Structures are given as C-alpha cells and as structure tokens.
Amino acid sequence: MTALRNDLIYLVVFAVAVLAMPIWLAPFGAAYPDLMQKFAIYGIFAIGFNILFGMTGYLSFGHAAFLGVGSYAAVWSFKLLSMNVIPAIALAVLVSGLFAAAIGYISLRRSGIYFSILTLAFAQMSYNLAYSVFTPITNGETGLQLALNDPRVIDRALFADAPGIPRPNLFGIELGGYEAFYLCAVILILCFFVAMRIDRSPFGMMLKAIKSNQTRMAYTGFNTRPYTLSAFIISGIYAGIAGGLLAVTDPLAGAERMQWTASGEVVLMTILGGVGTLVGPVIGAVVIKYFENIFSAFHMAKLEDIFSFLPDGLESFVVSIVSPFVGEGWHLTLGIMFMLIVVFLPGGLMEGARRIRARFGGGRGTGSKAHSSNPAPAE
C-alpha cells in the first residue's frame, strides 16, 4: 500500500515539476516554449530508452532511427491526412513500433556489444539511405517539410482552406509555443506514468531479472526473447512518440535525427541522469539540451555584459577565463561535465541526488531508495 502511495506522490511531484517548467526555469533563461518542448520530448525519448537499457541491460546504439521514423511518419500524416496531431502521433507510434519490431527481432539474436553494433548498423543504414537514395520520401538533407499544396485530404474535406501553411492542431486548438509545450508535457507525464507501471509490474521484474542474470535464465531454458523484444518495441514506440512530437512542435523531419550522434545523445542522457532510474533520464535530457541551447548562445559581448559589474581589469580576466567554455566552446564544457559526473557520481545525477538525500535526510529514505538503484556492472 505504501509503495503505491509513494508512487502516487512521486508521480504528482513529477507532474507538477513538469507543468511548472515555465515558472521555475525562468531564472535559468530556459523558460521559452521551444526549449521546454525539447526537454519534454527528449525526456520521453530517454525514458523509453531506459526501459530497454536500464531494465534489460541491452545497450542500443541505434535508437535514433525510431525517432527519425516517427518524425517522418508524423510529417507525412500532416501532409497527406490532416494537421490534427492525433493521427500524426498514431501513425508515428504505428510505424516506429513496426520498425522497432523488425530491427529488434533481428538484433536481439545477439547480446552485449554485438547487439549494440547491430542496432548501430541498422540506424546508420537508415540514416544514409534517408539522406540520399530515399530522398523522394524523406526530402534528403533539407528534410521533409509541409507545403502549401499538400493534399491534407481530411482537412480539405472538412474545412475551407485558410491562407498559408496551417499549423498542427489538436481538434482546432492551434499548437503554437505554449500549447505545444503543454501537449508535450502531458504526454511526457503519461509516458512517465506508463514507464512507472512497467517498472513495478511483473513484466518489469522479469526484465530486471534478465538484466541481472541473462546466462542463468538461458540455462534454465527460459526464453527471454519475447520479453526483451517487447521491451525493445515499447522503447522504440517511445522514441517514435518523441519523434512525432518533434514534428508536431516543428513540422520538419530531417535525416540527421537518425545519425549515430543522435543515438549516442540519448545514451549519454540516460547515463548522465542515472541508468535504471525513472526520472534520471529526463534530468539527463534536460541537462544536455540546456547546454546545447543555452551555453552555445553566449558570445563575447554578452559575457562582457554579464561581468560588467566587476572592475575593468578583473572583468576582462574573468571573461577571458570563461569564454573558451561557452559559445563555440560549449562542447568543451559538455565533455568536461561528462567526465566529472561519471568519475565522481557513478550512478549519474540521480546518484548525486541520493547522496545529498542520504547526507541531509538521514535514514528516513521512505521509498526513495526504490527509485535509485545502482546500475549493475555489465560484466
């Protein structure tokens, strides 16, 4: 009973934190719709990735393929059917699920790094083909975009044409910045809830058992494939939803979403936040997207502005110290942060949170321990 109540509290706290992003992110300069949408969308992507990697221990290096496929499906839905997001998301789920089923079916014949390379190979093939040969479907490098003369058969049948390219909508509510953010936020909370239910279900227990002892389960003649494949498909669908939402918030789908760097990014998000934890991947996603969007945007003049309260000599000194780490040097900061976190917080940022709680919260850890299990060594 208490476990259930704790989960409920956990979910409510999470939901409030997500919905209140526009308020508490404001001091960090991140409270604008596009970035908050990205936080939510990549949070979904990372939660889904964690269902596979965190629970079963299978490290997919090609998960971006499902994100990309989801985006293409959603944009095609906008182009052919309707600007309503429901069919778009539904199509993204369907296509990414099928795609994940096919790739997962083949890749899961192997485990360990061999599995990782199989998924990587499939994703890279998808990327390379989408970039060039499949251009009629994907519009290659430029990316698939909406056009004035798209068929949009459902919309055209129901409504009179408005001038310009319409925006995605939810039964008439046009999804501009904040509306789209709240849509993403609600879906994120739903996805979080589903992940939590999976985590606590017998199915989730089975996945974790597979992670902790693959060989023993194989010896006992237990067939783990249906479980891992289901986890793979679920996590592929999460990626597909994320991809679909990317298209909803910004109706354009590019091949680079499927490149290995994009697959690597979600791996980094998950590890950074805390593998095997529920909220860790979301935090990882937020941190990486924050760096990408905020740290890259500093430039000399802005730094001088920020530090202008300092005396002149000191100001130029501080600016010269800081400037290599922001603007064009934001990758450097990201790299250093990866190293520091993994060296000092082996369980990711969630491990840090747990340590802080252990230090200040004493032994009271009510149920919180359940949410922050250390990743088991992969050997």
Added chain:
Amino acid sequence: MLIKKINRRVFLQSSGIVGAGLAMPMILSSAARAQGFCNNPTGSKVVFGFNCPQTGAYAEEGKDQLKAYELAVKHINGEGDGGMLNTFKGTALKGNGILGKKVAYVTGDTQTKSDAARASATRMIERDGAIMISGGSSSGVAVAVQSLCQDMGIIFMSGLTHSNDTTGKDKKKNGFRHFFNAHMSGVAIAPVLGEAYGKERRAYHLTADYTWGWTQEESIKAATEALGWQTVQTVRTPVGAADFSQYITPVLNSGADVLILNHYGNDMVNSLRQAIQFGLRDKQVNGKNFEIVVPLFSELMAQGAGDAIKGIYGTANWDWKLENAGTKAFTKSFGEAYGTPPSQAAQTGYVQALLYADACERAGTFNPEGVVKALEDFEFDGLGNGPTLYRGSDHQCFKPVLVVQGKEKPKDKYDLLQVVKEVPTKTVTYDPSIFGGELGPVGTKC
C-alpha cells in the same frame, strides 16, 4: 456525405471554449500576438539573431561570419569606422541604430544541422525577441531556418547558401538571399571554361549526394552542355566520405577529360587533393590536358586544400581583393579588427545585416510587411558587389558573379584566389519561374 464546409476560424473559436482548460497558458503567448507582428521592439533596443555554425565542419566559416556580424552591428550603431556604411549609396541609415533604436544581437550554434539550427533560431525568437535571423553556411540549414522564420513571422536574411532551392522551389516571402546560386555559377563559369578548355570536352561529375550537390550538378551540366560539352557520367558520393579514391579511379578510364567536383567544405578539400594525387591533372585524355573544375569556391576551403587549388577554376560571390570602394572599406575595417581579410561568408552576412537595417529604416517600421516591401526590387550599390538588385519575384540578389582561379604563386595564405572575370549581372539573370516554388504571404504572427 453531407459535410458542410465549416469556416476554419469559426471552428477554431468554438472549439477554443472546449480547450479552455488546456489553453490557460495561451494567455502568456497571446500577449506576443497582440503586438501586431512578432517581436515588435518596444524598448530602446532591437535584437538581431545571428545563427552560425560554431561546431562541426563549417565552424571556421561560422566564426568568420560572426565576426562580420559583430562589425555590422557596430557600424549600424555608429561605432567603429563605419565600414561599408560609408560607401552604401543612398542608404537611409544614419549610424544611430535603426529608427532610433540601438541594435543588440544574440548568437546561436547551428551545428550545420537543420534541427539544431531551428532550435537555436527559435530560442532567439521566443526568448530573446530577435526581429531578424541571419547566417548559416549550408543550404539545407538555410532552407530549414527560412521556413521556420516564415512560420514565426520573422525576416530571414540567409548567409552562405548556394542551392537553387533557397530562392527557387523552397523560397519564402520572409526569406532573402544575397549570395548567388548554383545556376548563376553555371552560367558564369561555362564561357570561361569554354575559352580555356575548348568546346569539345567530356565531363565527369562527382556530386555530393544531397540537395545542394544535385542542384549544382544540374546547373553546371546544363550550362556546359549548352557550350557543347558532353557529360560522360554523374556520380553521387556520400557526404563526409573523407576518402574518395574509389570514386576517383573510375574517372581515369571513363573517356572524360574534365572532372567537375560538386563538393563543398571538407568533401571539396579531400576530393580535390585526392584527385590531384591520383595524377588526374598530369594526364592527357583525348589529346587534351585533363582538367578539374570546382564550381563553388571559398577562401577558407581553399586554405584547407593548399597547393591543390592552383589553376583550378571556380566561382565566388565576392573576393576581398576586388577593386571597389565598398570592398576596400570592409576589408579595412575587418582586417583592422581581426587581423585577417574577410571571407565571402563574412561579406554576405555583413551585407545582409546592413540591408535589413536599411530596409527597416526606409520602411519606417520593423513590421515584416513593410520590410519585405522595402527589400523587394530594391536596387543598391556600394556594398562590394557593384550595382545589385533584390528581385521581388524570388528574393534573390542579382549582381556580377566572379569567376576565380587558384593562384599559382600566392603571396600569403590569404592570397589564394585570383578573379579571372566578373560576369555581368545581365548574363546571370534568369527567369524566376524556372525553379517553381511560391513566395506565399508575408508571415507576421508568432
């Protein structure tokens, strides 16, 4: 089926009541909508957004471009030596900002990826209130950001983008391009090639396998075939291949005597150097010297290619060694500030920023409606390229195109290209309808 076509607006309003619960946050954004147009500057400042690649293969071009934008902002605000503002004929700018407002700017990293570029442009628009976005170093990104700006009601002054699509198939009412395009490159370079290499040539194309490469291949092919050349083969190469040997060796025995490299950036540096290592330029085919052509050149890439570019023909939008007042003024202020001559990526960015500022000043408003009107069919001079027209029907600039050649004996590492010919505007002007696309209405709403 008796479905009455409902007026979209009415439907939106009625369903809005249903969605009222969800729509609470709309109050926040509706404030922005009440401005009349997106990001209407109300204070003493107006914000420009400069969206350049700062990581990835084009980081160096992005860096150069950013320097030029900084300079442009200074000059518009009346700081520094004024640069091209002094040579910009008949400009309404007075060196006190725009319409009495000082120009501030924000920057972002496109990473040469459409997603990242759109995200950073959105940040500049949504968070920082940018009224105009400029910059970029690849066509895919330019097209992606241009359509975003159209949707968000912001003016996009593109940076280095050479694909025909930017002001062709994918043109937008809110997007303007100062840089030339592949079609103009083809028309400009073909006669020079004909003169240098003769009318009976057999060309082999290696083309970067994405939209820019294709449009350039198409344009160059059309222009050279009009000259009487034959096209032996066109081969697509994957982007970022690094080693092109497997695409270069078939050239030798194909019967071709000219290799045309539709590559840019690292691909160009590597494919050109490797083609020369394979001895292509030492060969005689069909009784003629084998030649290599790189239709789009850039100084920064020429630096990367080193000796390989000697004697190679290509085209450029601008060169710092041009003998005109605008070029001299700009090269002087850029060189003084940063110690190097500016690249064409820098110049096009600088000019775009000035042109936008001037258009606002002349229109008397930052409203895209007015700015678009002020830029369309605007004729200007003194910005380094000679008399130029911003054509209203496709938002493409028309000005002379430079045919350049890699210098045999460069004086220093900035003196790599020499201008062989300035092809007059009349020759490179084309009918806008050939590329299709439509501009659509001006976007003003966030």
Added chain:
Amino acid sequence: MNAQTKPQADSATGTAFFSVRDIHAYYGESYIVQGVSFDIAEGDIVALLGRNGAGKTSTLRTLARAQDPQLKRGEIWLGDLPVHTLKDYQASQSGIQFVQEDRRIIPGLTVEENLQLSQIAEPKGWPLEKIYECFPRLAERRKQDGVTLSGGEQQMLAVARALARDIRLLLLDEPYEGLAPVIVKEIERIVSQIKELGITTIIVEQNAVAALELANRALILDMGQIVFDGTAKSVLDNPDLRNEYLAI
C-alpha cells in the same frame, strides 16, 4: 568445542611464521569471511576444512590477495611482512603461491610457456629442467597447448607453475577436484613430495580424509568463522566433529 587459538611463536623473533588476525572479506555486498584468525608455524601442513559455502576458497583467495573477495578489515603477516597491504602479484613475489581450483591453465599458451610465465617475476623457484625431471609427463608435452592436457596433467602443470616460483607458503585449492581416482593417486604423490620438501602449505579440499592424511593440522570453517583448530588426527578421531561440520 571452540578451541582457543594458541599463537605458535617463532623461536627467533617471537612472531608466528604466518599469522592471520581477524580478517573480514566481502564479495561486493555479501559478507563471506567473517573474522578468521589463525597462526601457522613453518613446515606445517594445514588442512582447511568445512562444508560447501563455508568460506574456504574465499579465505584462501583473501590470503593470496585476490581482488575478490575484498579484504576490508584484519591483518595477514608472513613473518614481519604485512601481506594485507599487498596486491596479488606482490604476494606471489613475497613467496605466497596460490594454486587455484580448476587449474586455470592459460589457453593459447604451450605447457612450456605456461611454466615460463612463472619465471617472469623474481624471485624464481625451480628451474624448468628440474621441473621436467620431476614431471616427465610435462616434459613430453612441453610444446603442446596447455589446455589440451588431461585434467590430471593440468593439475600437475598448475602445481609445477607454483614450484617454478620461490615458495614460502603454498596455498592449494581443491587439488583433487574432478580427477579420476587413479590420477588422484598421482597428485597425492606430488603433494607428499611437497610435504617432504618441508614447504608450509594450506590445503583446501572437499575430500577431507585425503587432506587430513597429508596434514598435521586442521582448521574447520563454518559460516565464515573458524570453529575448530587442532591436529589432523584429532579430527579423524572425532566423529561428532566430522559429522557436524564436514558431513563425513
């Protein structure tokens, strides 16, 4: 029944030849060796006995300074050398040689290379010629891949590897395990040779009777602790003890 451990003092220095003081070791989170103490005099052959899971192998591995289990508390002294501060290879260099269970012959290396491996680090023990003299079977197969040997030959090779190093204390883990009775005889012959050489030895063996026949002392472990310390004979003579802790 808990016999008090009597420090058997070395006559010269006043400390034992080999002394284990209250060691605690863990595999990850699981607490395996829970405060083991004993002393050994030079030349002793000690049988370390106990039921499956009593912690025998873990104790032996701790003494050999394996990375797992991890020693978290306690001291191990070889004369005046603090073994508990050493790593596995340093323990071997100071004379503690460990013959692991399953022999652990290295695949891809010949018999001779397996032996050579023992003579990389100083101080060395028997030269290869002497080993081949003692184990003619190994001499015959010196060029053969080590893992292709029979189980008994592999055990020989494993012991030979230890002899090729300078031995002050030999730790033998399950030397008879998985071997046919005929071969066990042969290994017994080797172990009694070791005994004749006067090498101090701790032997862990499922076959307690065989071990007790060799040993002069016996230690019995249960639940990670020493529950008996006495002569080998006293164990053989005490059916209750054997029944309770050894199930023989």
Added chain:
Amino acid sequence: MDQLILQLLNGLDKGAAYALIALGLTLVFGTLGIVNFAHGALFMIGAFCAVVFSRLLQLETVTIDPARLTPWGSPMEVRTPLVQAWLGDFGAVLVQWSVPLSILFAIPVMLIVGVAMERGLIRYFYKRAHADQILVTFGLAIVLQEIVKANFGANPIPVTAPAALAGSVDVGGWLGLSGVFYPWWRLVYLGFALAVMGLVIAFLRFTTYGMVVRAGMEDRQTVGFLGIDIEKRFTVVFGIAAVVAGIAGAMYTPIVSPNYHIGMDFLVLSFVVVVVGGMGSVSGAVFAGFLLGILQSFASMNEVKNILPGIDQVIIYLVAVVVLLVMPRGLMGRKGVMEN
C-alpha cells in the same frame, strides 16, 4: 580489369586505415576490457602531430617592415624560416619529408598521451560498467577535440607528402599491364600499415613480453598470482595502441586533410570493424578492416551502384549485420568476450 585492380588497391588502402585504428581498439578491449570512445581522438592527435611537426620545422622569425603595408594598412610582417636558416638545404629537405619524419615525433608524444590517459583516467574504469566507460571516454574525446579546435581552428589543414612521393606510379607496369597508375603515397601508406600490423602481431606472438600480454588477455587473475604486475604491462599496451593510432593518423594526413573532427569520423567505423573481426581479436580486426575496405571500394563502382543505388553508403553496415547474424562472435572472436 584495370578498374578492378585500382579498386582493389583503393580497398586495401582504406582497409589499412580501418585496420590500424581497429587494431589498437581491439587490443585495449582485449587487455583492459575498456570500450574506448577516445580512440578516434588518438588518431586525430597523431594527425596533428604531423601538423605540429611540420610547423615546428617551418618556425619563422617575424620582423615588421614598416615600409610595406597590408591591404588594411598595417605594416607588413617579414618572415624568415628558422630551420632553413640554420641548416640550409638540409633544412629544406627536412621540411619536405616532414610527414614521414613526424612519426619519430609522434611516437614519444603518443606514448606519453596514451600512458597519461590510462594512468590518469582509464584505470579507474576497469571495473565500471561499459556504459560508464563509454560516457567518460566520449567526454574525454570531446575535450581533446575542443582543445585541438581551439588551437588549430575547425578548417582542414593541408599537409603534403614529400615531393618524391607525391605523384602517381605505374603499378600496371609491375604487373605487366599498361596504364594502371596509383598515388605513391597511398602505396607507402599501405606498406607502412602492413609493417606496423606485422610488428604488433610479431610483438604479441614472438616476444616474452607479448606472451605475458596474451596470457593476461586470457586470464589476468592467474597471471597476477604468478607474480606478474599485469596492470603495468597493460598500461604499456595502451601506450602501444595509442602510438599505433597516432602514427596511423600522422601518415594519413596527406590523404585526408586533418581537422579536429577526423577521429570521430573514423570511430564508429572502427568499432564496426572491431566487432566484425571479433572482439579482442587482433588478427580478426586486421582481416575485417581489409575486408570492409575492399567491399566498400567495389560497392562504389558505377556498375554496382547502377544495380543497387546507394549500396556504397550502406555496404559496411550490411556486411556487419550479415556477419554478426551468421557468426555470433564476429569472424575471429573468442567466446565470452564482451557478450554481456
């Protein structure tokens, strides 16, 4: 026929580069059990060793000549190269041959970089999850890249082969065919790569040190119980892997102009090569490197592309999938290595 020979040479050349990077990667896997995402960065650092070395040889003294002006009006700088000033013609020869000579410079540098990396960071990750290893080495790779970018810019830097080896040579003449020309430097690279691979394999196969390392790869614990400090030897192996990657990078500069990103571009491919070859198998990595290089070259031929458009872009991944499905541990993988 000519085309086939040329494509075979192209494939061998490509394969040589893949194999050299994969070789070090697989050694590090096999010994330390580390998934090293910074291995590509080592290749990149090696390439920049060549750049730095040639710049050192071309160090100049700069004097200001107030009589001449740059186009933006500041006084012109006059540069005199130092090495030529000291050594005369021999200095010019050194500058000419800077790429092959840079190997001498790269070896100590890479050894130091490799050992520092292993002792300073990697060794704390032996027992950590592979995911952690990936994160920390990826972070390190980014940091190394950014340092290079901050100092050398993002543009590719042209590096030239010695003039004597810059042109093409008539390979066909050697084989009794006519007109099959191939760049000298690529042949040099192929020979160099074969030599390096031969040396590494011989070192592992025929030296006592190599024997110990092989034993350690199989069973590091037993080797430890035999009194050998295997960690120290693995550190040396890491250093060797770094040197191999580094000199592979240095010698590759005349073929592909180095920029700060060059290592990352090779990284994913080299992982595929390692896995196709079989984790921890040195000969597997070499074999797979050449195999994939050659297949990639042949798949790029117009005759093939006309039948299967885009095949040149996916062939490597396609082969990887097929190999892994048919042979669970790659071509020459050992059982139990990195399967979980």
